Amino acid sequence: ELFYERSRLFKREIKDDQKSNAVARNGGGGELTQDEIERASKTHCKKFIKVERESNGVSFGRCPFHHEDVPSLAMYDGGKGWYCFGACGIGGDAIELVKKLFNLDFVQAVKYILNK
Numbered sequence: 001e002l003f004y005e006r007s008r009l010f011k012r013e014i015k016d017d018q019k020s021n022a023v024a025r026n027g028g029g030g031e032l033t034q035d036e037i038e039r040a041s042k043t044h045c046k047k048f049i050k051v052e053r054e055s056n057g058v059s060f061g062r063c064p065f066h067h068e069d070v071p072s073l074a075m076y077d078g079g080k081g082w083y084c085f086g087a088c089g090i091g092g093d094a095i096e097l098v099k100k101l102f103n104l105d106f107v108q109a110v111k112y113i114l115n116k
Contacts, residue, residue: 031107040113041093042079047116048101049073065089
């Protein structure tokens with residue numbers, strides 16, 4: 001029950017962040033449209049992380065940001081982001097995942113996702 005409550009709250013935080021900070025994260029440079037940012041952020045994270053099991057609309061894999069023996073990275077269906085319930089406790093949308101995985105800036109990450 002705690003897992004689902006934390007997941008629900010985290011999904012709401014991601015949605016609020018996407019709406020309020022998309023233009024700010026783009027730097028106002030005009031290189032990306034709002035539609036491109038939204039499409040990239042709604043991409044399912046399992047395109048980038050190997051799924052080891054799935055349950056009730058949540059895919060689980062091993063977090064690439066720390067060593068672990070069990071899958072603790074939850075990836076939510078419908079492009080609702082990801083969250084690590086393991087050692088690092090970080091999460092975000094697909095853009096944040098790609099930024100961290102490949103050491104890219106925001107614009108590069110969006111373009112990478114859209115070209116995948």
